[in-house]
Amino acid sequence: MDIPIELLIDYMGYLNPEVRLNKRGGWIKGIKLMPETGRLDARYLYFAQSGAAVGLDRGVPMVVVCGRDERADDNLTNCIFLHTDMSVVEIFNEMLGMQNLIRSWEQDLELSISRREGVQRLLDISGRVFGNPTAVITTSFKTIAATWDFETEDPTFRELLELGYLTQDSFTRLRARGCFDQDMLTGEVRTLEPDEGSTAPIVMAAVTHDGAVGFLVIMLCTNTFLSPGLKQIFGVFIEKLQYYLKPAVATGDYIKNQFDYFIVDIIEGRISTPQGIMERALVYPPAYTAEYNTVLIAHENTGAMYLEHAMQNLNAIFPNVRQILYNGNIILHPDLRADAPRREHFMSMLGDYLDASRAYAGISETFVGLETLRRSYEQALTALELGRQLRTAQRVDSFLEPNAGADRFFLYRDYLTYGLLCGKARELGRLGDIRRWDLEHGTDYYRILYVLLSLERSFTKAAEVLHMHRNNVIYHAKRISEIFGIDLESPGERLQLLMLYRVAELSEAGI
Numbered sequence: 001m002d003i004p005i006e007l008l009i010d011y012m013g014y015l016n017p018e019v020r021l022n023k024r025g026g027w028i029k030g031i032k033l034m035p036e037t038g039r040l041d042a043r044y045l046y047f048a049q050s051g052a053a054v055g056l057d058r059g060v061p062m063v064v065v066c067g068r069d070e071r072a073d074d075n076l077t078n079c080i081f082l083h084t085d086m087s088v089v090e091i092f093n094e095m096l097g098m099q100n101l102i103r104s105w106e107q108d109l110e111l112s113i114s115r116r117e118g119v120q121r122l123l124d125i126s127g128r129v130f131g132n133p134t135a136v137i138t139t140s141f142k143t144i145a146a147t148w149d150f151e152t153e154d155p156t157f158r159e160l161l162e163l164g165y166l167t168q169d170s171f172t173r174l175r176a177r178g179c180f181d182q183d184m185l186t187g188e189v190r191t192l193e194p195d196e197g198s199t200a201p202i203v204m205a206a207v208t209h210d211g212a213v214g215f216l217v218i219m220l221c222t223n224t225f226l227s228p229g230l231k232q233i234f235g236v237f238i239e240k241l242q243y244y245l246k247p248a249v250a251t252g253d254y255i256k257n258q259f260d261y262f263i264v265d266i267i268e269g270r271i272s273t274p275q276g277i278m279e280r281a282l283v284y285p286p287a288y289t290a291e292y293n294t295v296l297i298a299h300e301n302t303g304a305m306y307l308e309h310a311m312q313n314l315n316a317i318f319p320n321v322r323q324i325l326y327n328g329n330i331i332l333h334p335d336l337r338a339d340a341p342r343r344e345h346f347m348s349m350l351g352d353y354l355d356a357s358r359a360y361a362g363i364s365e366t367f368v369g370l371e372t373l374r375r376s377y378e379q380a381l382t383a384l385e386l387g388r389q390l391r392t393a394q395r396v397d398s399f400l401e402p403n404a405g406a407d408r409f410f411l412y413r414d415y416l417t418y419g420l421l422c423g424k425a426r427e428l429g430r431l432g433d434i435r436r437w438d439l440e441h442g443t444d445y446y447r448i449l450y451v452l453l454s455l456e457r458s459f460t461k462a463a464e465v466l467h468m469h470r471n472n473v474i475y476h477a478k479r480i481s482e483i484f485g486i487d488l489e490s491p492g493e494r495l496q497l498l499m500l501y502r503v504a505e506l507s508e509a510g511i
Contacts, residue, residue, distance in 0.1 A: 004229050015086075029043040064082070105128070191226065192204065294333060298328075299358070386418050387410025
């Protein structure tokens with residue numbers, strides 16, 4: 001990769017360079033120490049001591065190192081003069097390190113692009129070169145990648161990094177600065193000077209295809225000062241990103257994927273408040289307003305091409321179910337509280353797929369709403385991890401059912417007891433649902449269920465403790481089973497529920 005001379009000048013800034021180049025903004029193949037003999041190549045920048053630079057070809061760019069108080073030779077042109085006590089070799093070695101950094105960066109970008117590792121990986125690679133907070137956002141102003149290592153007090157960038165999107169106020173402020181004017185969205189690198197609401201200049205460029213803007217790349221120059229060299233290297237990154245994202249912009253696939261980034265932000269906790277979720281969800285069609293479950297599928301083969309093929313297969317099997325590739329696993333969000341035939345059909349098709357693909361799946365309880373996505377994902381992940389680990393153990397359930405634990409999918413409700421025992425779960429599960437029901441409907445199911453479980457489902461003894469007729473106890477037990485899907489005939493469910501009551505006591509005590 002060629003190196004911009006301006007970037008070298010930036011790196012030599014602490015030496016107060018006196019620049020007398022014939023042309024600014026040029027590029028070079030690399031840097032060299034001036035040889036004692038032989039011809040010089042104008043494609044390179046040569047480093048020499050002042051006395052050795054006499055009679056040089058004026059077409060060759062040169063860095064001339066003078067003494068601290070030495071006057072630069074007025075007869076020399078196309079030179080960068082450095083007044084310092086450092087030796088030529090010391091300065092050359094420092095600049096050689098910078099050259100190697102840039103070339104290594106370019107090679108890492110090319111390798112990441114060939115592997116299709118994603119936009120976030122490209123920014124992770126580039127952070128050490130830019131030295132500034134940088135974000136790639138969609139045309140609806142949602143962050144899809146950012147340099148998370150850089151802190152900033154700028155309100156706009158804090159939103160992009162912490163919320164993952166621009167609020168209306170920030171959008172209005174940037175628009176007033178001309179950030180979204182037509183001449184700013186041509187694909188060229190542009191600069192916005194700071195205003196009253198910002199802390200530093202902004203460098204930005206649009207990723208376009210046939211005149212259509214697909215993404216915006218914005219860098220806030222807080223750590224590394226804005227210079228021609230920084231803009232040139234930023235332009236290199238834009239060219240690489242343009243090449244990488246061109247298929248997505250051309251086909252419009254990035255629009256479909258924006259919602260996936262939103263879901264991942266919720267799962268990872270980057271956006272968690274109901275207000276933040278609601279504000280960001282306004283740009284999307286209504287979603288997750290119906291009941292859903294999280295199905296987390298893990299394959300033994302985690303290669304990128306294999307997972308892409310797996311996504312295609314799952315899309316063919318479940319065309320109406322949203323799929324997201326996350327952390328090497330595939331997330332589905334079906335509704336498993338649908339009518340029994342549909343649920344059984346889904347589970348049968350899922351089981352066949354898991355067997356054929358040598359994969360496993362953790363399945364959460366049923367939820368409603370975007371704000372519960374993280375909890376739903378954590379449940380599915382807990383079930384998946386525990387289910388896979390317990391497949392290698394002697395399952396006590398197999399004493400009753402020989403094939404217990406042989407399935408490749410694991411329901412969270414079946415593994416909650418294990419989660420409680422090993423500390424992977426502390427939530428109340430269906431007991432939490434029962435408590436909320438009692439508050440909303442004025443019932444007393446939380447107490448009734450505990451009494452029934454503690455008295456080994458004796459309706460007569462429970463009636464005495466609860467001071468109600470035995471038939472009323474039977475009626476309430478039936479209603480609890482129907483509303484909350486509790487099987488009081490299952491010893492495992494009864495054990496789990498009694499454990500949850502103890503967890504509830506710990507939670508109320510703050511333990």
